Amino acid sequence: MHGGVGEPGGTANPVPVGAQTAVEARPPVVPAGKRGTRSARRGRSGRRMLSHLGLILFGCFMLYPLIWMVSSSFKPTGEIFREPGLIPTNPTLDNYPAGWTALDSDFGRYILNSLLIVAGAIVGNIVACSMAAYAFARLKFPLRRMWFAIMLGTMMLPIHVVIVPQYIVYAQLDWINTYWPLIVPKLLATDAFFVFLMVQFIRGLPRELDDAARIDGCGHLGIFLRIIMPLAMPAVATTAIFTFIWTWNDFFSQLIFLTDPDMYTVPVALRSFVDATSRTPWGPVFAMSVVSIAPIFGFFLAGQRYLVRGIATTGLK
């Protein structure tokens, strides 16, 4: 996004991939001249306590709605409105089975649909985006800068601009209400974000390794498979985690391409759950909402390192 956009080898991004430590904690710096009297030191640690207090309070305030939703999923629906507090007075597990079976199919079906699409998307993104990234990062070919700039440009393209013709084509292929419209584009590396992420990463790998492998008789495929991919595992992990979260959360394209209740994914099913009845059964709805965000939360806990680095690297959400 700097002046170097569209210029492989230029600094297209503020933060280099290699800067793994860049986002880690920096030890507190106390200027030598300020190591003052005891009271001043106490004042400083008092201020520190205060800022911790502020940060914690602010964090609680931010996360309150989430925690409240989780706790409300264990309350009878009638109590949800009456209780703004977090501890249920009459805790119950009934909301979960009630929500699980509230729609035509049970929720397991929707989870399975979502998982199949997510799995396809992850495989597609890893294979196709890393291939494209290898070419952009390591190989010389005509108009490389132009293609790279186009690739970056497609990152900004709103999906809404292409969704209508895509729908028409998929309808003619009889692909509506199948998984294909949601997986095939990933197999064709249309998520330029990940191509960019991996280009940035591969550029950070020493070229000497490629040269050594070439001398040992490796072709480009060999270099890609035996040298680049094993070393690019952190970028691959970031890609997998982000693909999981984005595809799992994706609503717009799933809403459009999946209209048969049997093909619903988790978000689409949740939506029809809320809108199906005039009076929303909040208990079961919250229970299924919790089920729907639990995997994201799990991936978040497991993959934090990659997420933070991935965002810092590419500067994108």
Next chain:
Amino acid sequence: MAPTLEGERPGMAAVDEGDPPRRGRRQRSRSDIVERRAAHLFLAPWFLGLALITIGPILASAYLSFTDYSLLEAPNWIGWENYDRLLDDPRFFQSLKVTFIYVGVSVPLQLAFALALALVLDRGIRGLAFYRSAYYLPSLLGSSVAIAILWRQIFGTEGLINRVLQALGWDSPPGWVSTPEYSLWTLILLHVWTFGSPMIIFLAGLRQIPRMYYEAAEVDGAGRLRRFFSITIPLLTPIIFFNFVYQVIHSFQSFTQAFIVSSGTGGPADSTLFYTLYLYRKGFGDFDMGYASALAWVLLTIVAGLTAVNFVAAKWWVFYED
């Protein structure tokens, strides 16, 4: 793929040809050809995707925007009629207004929060990783249907917020999502709530500023405020710019939140009728594909235009060190 690439490795067939310098040149050019072919093979899926999933549909949508296609019959060329209709369509202007207010208010607010928190967290605070994660979590969940549903409850007539307000003595507070004056603001709040991801980018950016600048400034007697405005802010402008451009593009396309909170209507009284929501309703509610395509092209023009304006304006305020 493998045998061809590896079989045509340079330097094998060329050994007994010509004198050394010429051979060198031939070798290089042959390896260039091999490399080019490899590049095209590696890029094949991407090229295919670019043609079939991106460029093709963009052109098709340009064509469709001049037709009255409804999926049932073949498209009829109707010239500029769809665009003429746009100009007479109050809901089109309403959706533009809603979207511009949403983007114009929520992006600066979100980035202000992100920057403020990044600055606080950058002061070498203990437990940074913990705070960072806690503040980042909403960004991961913010675009999900579950959170939009939660918002609908929290800001509903019988929602969490109103329960608290009643406890504080406000007898009958309005339903925030069901009152046209407030509904859009609940969505703006939801966007601001997801300040975590720009915050992480700001944090990474702050780490890139060399310590010695601050030390030198301190030696020169620059105070805290002066250092902030003369070092931190200028050196951070490229990142502020990046976040701004990205968030504008991104939030212009918001859909899920408005769709869920308003049950897909954009209501009440079109107060949450995001541009993309209107496009969806025209294309996939009314199956007025031609009109939806015209809407899509206007969206593309606006997003591209805003991005271009941002890049031009950047010359005046974004500071590059070199």
